[in-house]
Amino acid sequence: xxxxxxxxxxxxxxxxxxxxxxxxxxxxxxxxxxxxxxxxxxxxxxxxxxxxxxxxxxxxxxxxxxxxxxxxxxxxxxxxxxxxxxxxxxxxxxxxxxxxxxxxxxxxxxxxxxxxxxxxxxxxxxxxxxxxxxxxxxxxxxxxxxxxxxxxxxxxxxxxxxxxxxxxxxxxxxxxxxxxxxxxxxxxxxxxxxxxxxxxxxxxxxxxxxxxxxxxxxxxxxxxxxxxxxxxxxxxxxxxxxxxxxxxxxxxxxxxxxxxxxxxxxxxxxxxxxxxxxxxxxxx
Ligand SMILES: [Zn+2]
Numbered sequence: 152x153x154x155x156x157x158x159x160x161x162x163x164x165x166x167x168x169x170x171x172x173x174x175x176x177x178x179x180x181x182x183x184x185x186x187x188x189x190x191x192x193x194x195x196x197x198x199x200x201x202x203x204x205x206x207x208x209x210x211x212x213x214x215x216x217x218x219x220x221x222x223x224x225x226x227x228x229x230x231x232x233x234x235x236x237x238x239x240x241x242x243x244x245x246x247x248x249x250x251x252x253x254x255x256x257x258x259x260x261x262x263x264x265x266x267x268x269x270x271x272x273x274x275x276x277x278x279x280x281x282x283x284x285x286x287x288x289x290x291x292x293x294x295x296x297x298x299x300x301x302x303x304x305x306x307x308x309x310x311x312x313x314x315x316x317x318x319x320x321x322x323x324x325x326x327x328x329x330x331x332x333x334x335x336x337x338x339x340x341x342x343x344x345x346x347x348x349x350x351x352x353x354x355x356x357x358x359x360x361x362x363x364x365x366x367x368x369x370x371x372x373x374x375x376x377x378x379x380x381x382x383x384x385x386x387x388x389x390x391x392x393x394x395x396x397x398x399x400x401x402x403x404x405x406x407x408x409x410x411x412x413x414x415x416x417x418x419x420x421x422x423x424x425x426x427x428x429x430x431x432x433x434x435x
Contacts, residue, residue, distance in 0.1 A: 314352030
C-alpha cells in the first residue's frame with residue numbers, strides 16, 4: 152500500500168513539474184500575470200477548470216480525468232482528507248471551532264486586504280507562509296502577528312516535492328523558512344507545518360514533528376487557487392463548513408481578489424454560525 156501511495160504521489164509531482172514549461176510560456180506573454188507576485192510551479196490559476204479539455208498542454212494526460220490540473224500538487228489538490236496519504240496530518244481543529252487558513256503569502260496585494268476584513272469581523276486566522284515571501288515582506292509577517300493571527304510554515308519555495316527529498320534537505324528547508332519568519336518576528340511561535348500541495352510523506356511529517364511543528368492539512372477546500380470567482384468560493388465554504396472544519400484558502404500565489412471578495416461575503420455568516428479560531432500555538 153505504501154508503495155502505491157508513493158507511486159501516486161510521485162506521479163503527481165511529475166505532473167506538477169510538467170506544467171512548469173507551459174506556465175512559464177504563458178507568463179512570458181505577459182497576458183495574464185503582469186505585476187503578479189510569485190507563482191509556484193504547482194499553481195495554475197489561469198488554467199481552465201478541471202474537465203475543460205480544450206487547450207490541454209502536451210504532456211498532461213487526460214485533463215478532466217483523474218489526472219487533471221487540480222491534482223497537479225496544488226494545495227487544493229484533491230487529496231482525500233480521509234485517505235492514508237495524510238500520514239496523520241490534522242484535518243480538523245479538534246474542537247467545535249472552525250479555523251480559516253490562508254496559504255502561500257504573504258503578498259502585499261492581498262494579505263493586507265485579508266487582514267483588514269478579518270479585523271472588521273474580529274476574527275483570528277492562521278497564515279501558512281512561504282519562506283521566501285516572509286523574507287521579502289517581513290512587515291506583513293509582523294502585521295499578521297500584531298493582529299493576533301497564528302503562523303504556519305509552508306516551506307521555503309512552496310516545494311510540492313519536498314517530501315521526496317532527504318530528511319536533511321527537508322529539515323534545512325523548514326528551518327530556513329522558520330528563520331525567515333523569526334527574522335521578522337523573533338519570538339513568533341511556529342507550531343504548524345502545511346506541506347505544499349498536501350503532498351505529505353512520512354519523512355516530511357516526521358521532520359516537521361522533530362522541529363516542533365504539527366502537520367496541518369484541511370477539511371474544506373473551495374479550490375480558490377483556480378480563481379473560480381468569489382461567489383463559488385463563498386458558496387463552497389458556506390456549504391461545507393461544519394464544526395471543527397479547517398478551511399483552505401490562499402492570499403497569494405496568483406490573482407486572489409476572488410478570495411478576498413469571498414471572505415467579505417462569508418464572514419458575516421460564518422461568524423454567526425461558528426466560533427472561529429486561529430489554530431492554537433500550543434497544540435497537543
Ligand atoms: Zn500552498
